[in-house]
Amino acid sequence: MSSDGVSRREFVTVATGAAVGAMVAGQAPAAAQGGKRRYAIVGTGVRAIGMWGRPILRDYGDIVDLVGLCDINPLRVEVAKRQMGATCPTFTNFDDMLAKARPDLLMVTTVDAFHSQYLVRAMERGIDVMTEKPMVIDESQCKAVLEAEKKTGRKIVVTHNYRYAPKHQKIKELLMGGEIGRITSVDFNWFLDTSHGADYFRRWHRLRAKGGSLWVHKASHHFDLVNWWLDAEPTQVSAFGSLANYGKAGPFRHTNCRPCPHKKECSFYWDINRSKSLVELYNNCESADGYQRDGCVFKDDVDIFDTMNAVVKYSTGVNMSYSVNTFMPIEGYYLAFNGTQGRLEIRDYERQAWDPGEETTMHVIKSFGKRMKIDLPTATEGHGGGDQVLRDLIFRKTDAAAHMRLPDSRAGALSCLTGIAARKSCDTGRPVKIDELLKLS
Numbered sequence: 001m002s003s004d005g006v007s008r009r010e011f012v013t014v015a016t017g018a019a020v021g022a023m024v025a026g027q028a029p030a031a032a033q034g035g036k037r038r039y040a041i042v043g044t045g046v047r048a049i050g051m052w053g054r055p056i057l058r059d060y061g062d063i064v065d066l067v068g069l070c071d072i073n074p075l076r077v078e079v080a081k082r083q084m085g086a087t088c089p090t091f092t093n094f095d096d097m098l099a100k101a102r103p104d105l106l107m108v109t110t111v112d113a114f115h116s117q118y119l120v121r122a123m124e125r126g127i128d129v130m131t132e133k134p135m136v137i138d139e140s141q142c143k144a145v146l147e148a149e150k151k152t153g154r155k156i157v158v159t160h161n162y163r164y165a166p167k168h169q170k171i172k173e174l175l176m177g178g179e180i181g182r183i184t185s186v187d188f189n190w191f192l193d194t195s196h197g198a199d200y201f202r203r204w205h206r207l208r209a210k211g212g213s214l215w216v217h218k219a220s221h222h223f224d225l226v227n228w229w230l231d232a233e234p235t236q237v238s239a240f241g242s243l244a245n246y247g248k249a250g251p252f253r254h255t256n257c258r259p260c261p262h263k264k265e266c267s268f269y270w271d272i273n274r275s276k277s278l279v280e281l282y283n284n285c286e287s288a289d290g291y292q293r294d295g296c297v298f299k300d301d302v303d304i305f306d307t308m309n310a311v312v313k314y315s316t317g318v319n320m321s322y323s324v325n326t327f328m329p330i331e332g333y334y335l336a337f338n339g340t341q342g343r344l345e346i347r348d349y350e351r352q353a354w355d356p357g358e359e360t361t362m363h364v365i366k367s368f369g370k371r372m373k374i375d376l377p378t379a380t381e382g383h384g385g386g387d388q389v390l391r392d393l394i395f396r397k398t399d400a401a402a403h404m405r406l407p408d409s410r411a412g413a414l415s416c417l418t419g420i421a422a423r424k425s426c427d428t429g430r431p432v433k434i435d436e437l438l439k440l441s
């Protein structure tokens with residue numbers, strides 16, 4: 001039994017794919033009235049194409065119609081349409097898309113800083129919304145989004161896909177099952193390697209104004225997992241951060257990799273021309289907005305941290321020590337839950353320079369007892385298998401366990417507010433309470 005009184009054997013009905021908007025909106029879906037759900041996307045980069053557009057057209061065409069694609073880059077929206085294999089109209093003006101395409105569900109996959117304005121504008125027009133994480137990048141955006149949801153009666157789904165990786169569900173089930181007793185603390189260290197970690201510093205993510213820093217853009221994934229695993233809400237964060245490797249800390253710099261005079265000596269040199277689809281989506285669209293996908297990781301304008309440590313306090317009295325390092329020789333995480341009756345230890349080997357044999361190892365170590373290895377399903381698809389599970393839950397499945405319900409705006413808010421508090425704590429050198437940022441009712 002979890003602390004909110006939901007047993008994992010208790011099931012709720014989660015709307016079918018066609019009905020997800022209805023679940024979100026509390027009204028009869030188009031499919032229930034005999035039609036398909038009308039679905040539109042704003043922000044047509046790699047995530048929109050790979051996670052939403054292409055799979056929707058491939059797997060859910062019987063229940064969902066993709067009716068519009070919108071991006072501020074007029075060239076990219078056309079490339080995205082082609083890469084998805086879509087036939088719907090494209091737009092560079094969001095309001096125009098809402099008026100002409102008449103979606104009843106909007107997916108927001110823009111640069112993080114712009115999620116909130118599209119969520120608010122769509123809800124104000126009576127449209128249900130789903131957004132990629134992070135829902136928002138600061139507390140004022142968070143307030144605006146929550147107020148708009150309340151005022152309009154629409155609902156938000158935040159697509160926190162990490163929850164849906166089978167290994168993460170296994171952790172949830174073990175904790176709900178009381179395997180290690182009452183949880184007292186969490187140790188969580190996330191490692192981004194010299195490939196994945198560096199990529200954040202090449203792109204818009206390197207600017208706080210675009211992604212809110214990795215405290216928000218990246219760590220909100222992890223903070224959401226912990227809130228969900230613990231069935232708890234964060235109350236206070238103390239954090240430190242530094243820029244130790246990228247940006248000004250680098251030995252030299254240029255605008256971006258393609259024309260760089262330091263190609264030969266730079267370990268972070270990355271050749272975007274090796275990917276035909278990225279060349280089409282970014283290089284060939286640069287003339288419209290000047291955005292360089294292969295930006296220099298050592299650019300002077302990097303204003304986020306690459307090395308981050310925090311302690312987070314939760315409503316249940318649990319404390320978590322957490323870190324993210326972004327230029328590691330390993331990718332993955334160490335995670336442990338300490339409890340009154342033992343410890344749950346997880347080592348995730350997402351990508352290593354050696355063959356770890358297994359992608360993830362998980363053990364329950366009982367106090368005064370034995371160490372038990374937990375069997376895990378192998379997942380090959382995106383984000384530990386979470387992406388596919390999430391899409392199926394949204395668009396297809398009829399039933400799911402209560403703890404598998406789609407994350408709502410409160411989950412979206414709390415995961416972001418933890419990161420926003422961490423960022424503020426780094427900036428001010430003091431602990432930051434969540435409710436000094438925003439009081440959630």
Ligand SMILES: NC(=O)c1ccc[n+]([C@@H]2O[C@H](COP(=O)([O-])OP(=O)(O)OC[C@H]3O[C@@H](n4cnc5c(N)ncnc54)[C@H](O)[C@@H]3O)[C@@H](O)[C@H]2O)c1
Nearest residue numbers: 043044045046047048071072073109110111112114132133
């Ligand atoms: N859940 C996950 O695991 C996961 C993985 C990757 C990305 N994401 C999220 O998906 C979103 C998109 O990421 P991406 O990797 O596709 O980035 P991207 O840079 O490839 O795409 C972003 C798109 O948004 C467009 N855009 C920028 N400003 C805009 C504005 N004001 N209005 C409309 N469009 C605008 C850009 O032109 C670009 O086409 C981000 O919020 C990111 O956090 C989530």
